[in-house]
Amino acid sequence: MSASPASAVSVSIDLGERSYPILIGTQLLDAPSTWADLPKASSAVIVTNNTVGPLYVARLQAALAGQYPHIHTVVLPDGESHKDWSTLNQIFDLLLAQGCDRKTVLFALGGGVVGDMTGFAAACYMRGVPFVQVPTTLLAQVDSSVGGKTAINHPLGKNMIGAFYQPQRVVCDLDTLQTLPAREMSAGLAEIIKYGPIADMAFLDWIDAHLDALMARDPQALAHAVQRSCEIKAWVVGQDERESGLRAILNFGHTFGHAIEAGLGFGVWLHGEAVGCGMVMAAHLSHRLGLVDAAFVSRFTALLARAGLPTVGPQLGTDVYLHHMRVDKKAEAGDIRFVLIHQPGSAVVRGAPDALVVEVITACCQG
């Protein structure tokens, strides 16, 4: 409950009139300066879940009380399996029952699921109200809260219904990571590690050297990892907000990963776990296409394993993998498009022969 001055760095997402800052630091939640200069409104609505809410919602309510006459809170059930229309509608129900107007500011307090649903609700409510991301998981701080992708799942596909809709601000209070379960720390590390092979091998070297500090939640190590991840994401999103090209590289590991999530049922593996394993498979595919050498694949796989991530996929059968990958948003006319490592530090989006993909699935999965 400290109200002492927060220490924060700010990373900018440059998108013209939709630009916004990502604040990264400690003691941000309670500091009035964190919430200064947000759009004025008569109501703020905090959306959280039943895991994060009890930990932090009272502090956020207190921090916002001076600024918004009315503060309402919606507590959603926790977990990817609830990222659907019926849960989203709980947000709309509250907004309308409370007579919230189109200046109302929404605050997403939680992980990626809360952020995706709150952002999509903000995009749609009265055709768009402002919102703020307050990510409390490592994965959300380094990836999902940044860049304006919002969505819910459909029974036939993950994140199939959504919008590109940018927040007013992202507030990454590193203190919230101290309460995060170890499994979720690992899931977040997957998305941090992702930035190395697609954009910055020096960052991968740094992660390699500081992985123990990160897993021990050393604040300085976390601060650097979150900042550098956000800088890379900001650089990519600033060039290609709506994923007409470059932005697709951020989906490294996600094509195989989505198939794992969909094949097992959403929520059985965490998103970051599926991405971690999916990156191993994508690295193998890159190797079989002659893009990277075996040493890179071994080193990369070992790092993911050290981070506590699964590196062997579930034995769903190759047909199930192929089926789910064909409905991936990157697919065109049923042709799967993979994000592959062109050479360490640089990614490419391209197709691959089905036979080679089947080989990779067979080699990387077990029953």
Add this chain to the structure above:
Amino acid sequence: MSASPASAVSVSIDLGERSYPILIGTQLLDAPSTWADLPKASSAVIVTNNTVGPLYVARLQAALAGQYPHIHTVVLPDGESHKDWSTLNQIFDLLLAQGCDRKTVLFALGGGVVGDMTGFAAACYMRGVPFVQVPTTLLAQVDSSVGGKTAINHPLGKNMIGAFYQPQRVVCDLDTLQTLPAREMSAGLAEIIKYGPIADMAFLDWIDAHLDALMARDPQALAHAVQRSCEIKAWVVGQDERESGLRAILNFGHTFGHAIEAGLGFGVWLHGEAVGCGMVMAAHLSHRLGLVDAAFVSRFTALLARAGLPTVGPQLGTDVYLHHMRVDKKAEAGDIRFVLIHQPGSAVVRGAPDALVVEVITACCQG
């Protein structure tokens, strides 16, 4: 089924990279030139309803067959009462079941409900796919298909969940108006008449002089009315796409009108009927505020009556009117904001004392 050359005028909506043409004319549905230069895709999906589908869907399928290898059709139930999530989801179900990718082009063939739902589905599917408006009602041709407002209703409010999302093109084939029921012609005339007092009294004079021809569906009269309506709407939307100011004037009559629709239950009165009656109430409120004289109100009311529109509101009780108007999207912190006639040909958005609003409701409604 004519394939003879179509005659069309084109009105431009100027929104930078989101600019698009509105084609207005006869024999447009079957003419290949109508559909030329649309985005390439492996699939087109036509969304229509069970009233319009049997009349026109085969012709649109035939016209698009040369351009898209796969053409799928979704037939929704007709009517405002179906403009909800569960009907919208029928579109997503088909898109995903058919493996439609994010280049898929959606075609909205029908009235305002089909256009609003197809546009919102296009805005959300895979975070945005292209779509084309093919409005077959007068109301959709002169208003709802133009300008990128898309939405579904929520049990607690009309059009509360939606997006600003512009189509690639709007195709107004005037021939489709020949099959329109008289009641829907009148509903469309309400939105045409609307453009007079808010923007162009010379157009109101023209409507007055040509109302019989319009109601007899004279093609030349219809062509002028649709063109001039689209020109005025294009001028307004071009200045204020997301309704931060000027665009709100297009909601003249809609604040009272939405209360009528919501109070009676969506679909009991047609949207255009509620807007027609709502404009009478807004004109009365303008008069009571000293903005326009009684002669204007009388003349305007008489024109709406000649167009076959209700000019006396349902007796819902003033509380019901006020309740529904307070959740209108224009309301701020519960204060209702009305579009009023500042002087004939020019509108203003402002509040009004509750007592005066109650007087208007009492004077304009009956049991």
